[in-house]
Amino acid sequence: MAKRLLLIAALLCAGVAHADDAPIVSKAAPVQRVDNPDGFTEPLKSLKFNPGLDAQEFERSSLNALNVYDPLESWNRRVYHFNYRFDEWVFLPVVNGYKYITPSFVRTGVSNFFSNLGDIPNLVNSLLQFKGKRSMETTGRLIINTTLGIAGLWDPATKMGLPKQSEDFGQTLGVWGVGDGAYVMLPGMGPSTLRNFTGDMVDNFVLPEIALTTPQTILVFALRAVETRASLIPQESLLNESLDPYTFVKDVYYQRQLYEVYDGNPPIKEEPEADDYDDDFLENL
Amino acid sequence: MLRFLRLAALSGGLFLSASVMAVDIDPSSYGFPLTNPFEATIATTPPDLRAKVPDDADIDQDDYSLTLRPDREFTLPDNFWAVKKLRYRLAKQDHPAPLIFLIAGTGAPYNSTLNEYLKRLYYGAGYNVVQLSSPTSYDFMSAASRFATPGVTKEDAEDLYRVMQAVRAQQNKLQVTEYYLTGYSLGALDAAFVSKLDETRRSFNFKKVLLINPPVNLYTSITNLDKMVQTEVKGITNSTTFYELVLQKLTRYFREKGYIDLNDALLYDFQQSKQHLSNEQMAMLIGTSFRFSAADIAFTSDLINRRGLITPPKTPISEGTSLTPFLKRALQCDFDCYVTEQVIPMWRARTDGGSLLQLVDQVSLYALKDYLSTSKKIAVMHNADDVILGPGDLGFLRKTFGDRLTVYPYGGHCGNMNYRVNSDAMLEFFRG
Numbered sequence: 001m002a003k004r005l006l007l008i009a010a011l012l013c014a015g016v017a018h019a020d021d022a023p024i025v026s027k028a029a030p031v032q033r034v035d036n037p038d039g040f041t042e043p044l045k046s047l048k049f050n051p052g053l054d055a056q057e058f059e060r061s062s063l064n065a066l067n068v069y070d071p072l073e074s075w076n077r078r079v080y081h082f083n084y085r086f087d088e089w090v091f092l093p094v095v096n097g098y099k100y101i102t103p104s105f106v107r108t109g110v111s112n113f114f115s116n117l118g119d120i121p122n123l124v125n126s127l128l129q130f131k132g133k134r135s136m137e138t139t140g141r142l143i144i145n146t147t148l149g150i151a152g153l154w155d156p157a158t159k160m161g162l163p164k165q166s167e168d169f170g171q172t173l174g175v176w177g178v179g180d181g182a183y184v185m186l187p188g189m190g191p192s193t194l195r196n197f198t199g200d201m202v203d204n205f206v207l208p209e210i211a212l213t214t215p216q217t218i219l220v221f222a223l224r225a226v227e228t229r230a231s232l233i234p235q236e237s238l239l240n241e242s243l244d245p246y247t248f249v250k251d252v253y254y255q256r257q258l259y260e261v262y263d264g265n266p267p268i269k270e271e272p273e274a275d276d277y278d279d280d281f282l283e284n285l
Numbered sequence: 286m287l288r289f290l291r292l293a294a295l296s297g298g299l300f301l302s303a304s305v306m307a308v309d310i311d312p313s314s315y316g317f318p319l320t321n322p323f324e325a326t327i328a329t330t331p332p333d334l335r336a337k338v339p340d341d342a343d344i345d346q347d348d349y350s351l352t353l354r355p356d357r358e359f360t361l362p363d364n365f366w367a368v369k370k371l372r373y374r375l376a377k378q379d380h381p382a383p384l385i386f387l388i389a390g391t392g393a394p395y396n397s398t399l400n401e402y403l404k405r406l407y408y409g410a411g412y413n414v415v416q417l418s419s420p421t422s423y424d425f426m427s428a429a430s431r432f433a434t435p436g437v438t439k440e441d442a443e444d445l446y447r448v449m450q451a452v453r454a455q456q457n458k459l460q461v462t463e464y465y466l467t468g469y470s471l472g473a474l475d476a477a478f479v480s481k482l483d484e485t486r487r488s489f490n491f492k493k494v495l496l497i498n499p500p501v502n503l504y505t506s507i508t509n510l511d512k513m514v515q516t517e518v519k520g521i522t523n524s525t526t527f528y529e530l531v532l533q534k535l536t537r538y539f540r541e542k543g544y545i546d547l548n549d550a551l552l553y554d555f556q557q558s559k560q561h562l563s564n565e566q567m568a569m570l571i572g573t574s575f576r577f578s579a580a581d582i583a584f585t586s587d588l589i590n591r592r593g594l595i596t597p598p599k600t601p602i603s604e605g606t607s608l609t610p611f612l613k614r615a616l617q618c619d620f621d622c623y624v625t626e627q628v629i630p631m632w633r634a635r636t637d638g639g640s641l642l643q644l645v646d647q648v649s650l651y652a653l654k655d656y657l658s659t660s661k662k663i664a665v666m667h668n669a670d671d672v673i674l675g676p677g678d679l680g681f682l683r684k685t686f687g688d689r690l691t692v693y694p695y696g697g698h699c700g701n702m703n704y705r706v707n708s709d710a711m712l713e714f715f716r717g
Binding site: 028040 | 320321364509515516527529559561563564565568569573576613617670671672676679
């Protein structure tokens with residue numbers, strides 16, 4: 001539960017790598033331990049509190065975060081319930097069956113294969129967004145993985161320093177200046193916005209036609225959905241810990257979207273130094 | 286002078302005779318790396334130092350549901366579709382084995398991270414394991430609680446006891462040799478009261494009970510938690526809220542690192558980077574997480590009892606109704622507000638008056654002092670730097686439990702439960 005906030009941020013996008021084994025040396029200031037006869041160290045004594053203990057920062061932060069444009073909420077909540085049941089009764093059994101019958105190296109291969117196919121829309125969208133360097137790198141990935149990686153079953157490009165860089169048509173529309181549109185919950189698919197839904201349709205059904213026939217496209221879409229669902233199982237318990245999972249999902253979705261549109265560099269408001277802040281404050285008086 | 290020395294020796298001796306008995310773990314030999322209690326609480330033990338527990342794939346487990354309050358099916362709004370029945374999780378051994386009940390902490394459901402960890406630990410050691418939600422979680426409140434106003438620990442324990450009996454009735458084919466009980470945080474306080482109840486009801490005859498990081502004085506604990514969102518956090522400005530601040534720090538950290546990495550070690554890496562959170566920021570994060578629990582409790586209790594403090598009575602709520610306006614109101618209610626506005630009025634009405642002090646005495650470990658000091662089957666594991674304790678609380682535990690109390694020097698609030706030294710001690714207690 002305490003990790004919820006950090007995890008929201010961490011969920012912004014996924015990737016796997018290994019941390020170095022280094023001793024844990026925290027940069028946070030050491031916590032002063034008070035000597036009590038019974039051994040209690042009074043950790044809260046070491047903290048600085050607001051003088052009146054009446055700051056409303058928690059309330060301000062939380063209320064602020066709850067303000068998301070959601071005119072379709074009534075419809076969305078019903079669909080969320082439908083999806084929850086659909087997931088429980090149809091989708092998860094399929095996913096578990098798939099996981100049961102497929103050895104993990106096969107699944108990695110399948111996952112890589114789709115990931116390679118997914119580089120086609122990534123390339124097209126990079127081009128449409130006029131990102132020259134990215135387009136070159138993605139082209140490189142496609143060539144290496146399709147040849148050395150044997151039709152994309154392995155992913156040698158990442159090891160050679162060309163990591164996957166996702167660009168979807170929703171983002172392209174965003175770069176072209178199309179607004180988000182309302183938040184929508186799609187039956188059987190999950191959260192999206194009107195813009196991203198349009199983008200997904202283009203990415204999943206129009207762009208693959210460059211390389212595949214229509215029935216193949218649909219098969220690929222279904223298998224990819226199963227793969228994606230399987231990869232989300234470890235994060236499920238987060239949902240159980242919130243009273244209103246609908247709102248939680250919406251929050252995470254928007255955070256992630258913000259992150260992706262800016263390619264991991266959302267504009268950061270600079271923190272004024274403490275002194276500037278005081279000056280501003282004095283000037284305003 | 287001589288008399289003074291003798292007096293000093295005598296009082297020292299008296300003090301020691303009471304306190305020397307508890308097992309104090311020496312900081313130098315303990316080896317737990319996180320000496321910062323806030324870091325320990327948020328991040329828990331580094332992955333390499335955790336106890337080895339079986340994977341989910343190797344555990345024969347399932348979720349079951351119980352209908353304990355059939356009336357709620359009709360009285361609860363449609364929006365509560367997910368929690369009209371009480372769910373619990375059972376991990377079964379394939380041979381006759383002892384069964385252990387796990388009670389989750391404040392606001393936590395049966396499948397909270399810590400409960401899942403304890404399940405793996407005990408399942409791996411050969412127990413059948415039943416995971417129960419905390420009486421303060423919204424699913425328990427709406428599906429199993431009679432008054433849906435958690436906080437009066439004795440009543441919460443009765444609700445829990447009924448749930449446990451229902452679990453046993455539903456799993457009548459399960460071969461159980463004997464019963465054990467454990468809980469962490471608020472769940473540990475609940476476990477103590479459940480154990481007391483079991484002495485008269487005798488349904489389970491718990492053989493051993495382990496309390497992990499229990500609150501001693503419940504009011505001290507909620508006051509501490511409420512206070513933690515009031516730390517002086519640097520970097521919050523008119524345009525940047527606390528959440529934005531934390532998210533910005535994480536974003537910068539990922540950018541400096543060049544890639545995003547979602548593994549267990551994320552939080553340690555993050556704390557070792559330039560973007561690390563300060564103690565005040567970590568405290569605020571812990572406080573925030575508990576404030577969400579407080580909001581959930583206040584909202585659910587008010588709604589089920591139709592008190593009209595948060596949700597106006599008779600507001601039509603269907604499956605599609607937005608809960609945001611009500612959540613906004615609930616978020617402004619901390620634990621103190623919930624106790625004052627909802628628990629005390631109900632408790633007074635039901636028990637013919639009484640002051641806050643009396644309530645605090647009744648719902649805290651103090652109420653069970655005599656029982657706990659004589660009952661050899663109950664033990665406590667606690668940390669010297671737990672943020673939910675106040676001065677004197679450890680002293681009370683030392684006096685009451687004697688050598689059945691183990692005090693660890695570090696770990697914050699429940700941050701060392703998955704450390705292998707603690708996990709071994711937990712298993713050892715039930716084995717011995």
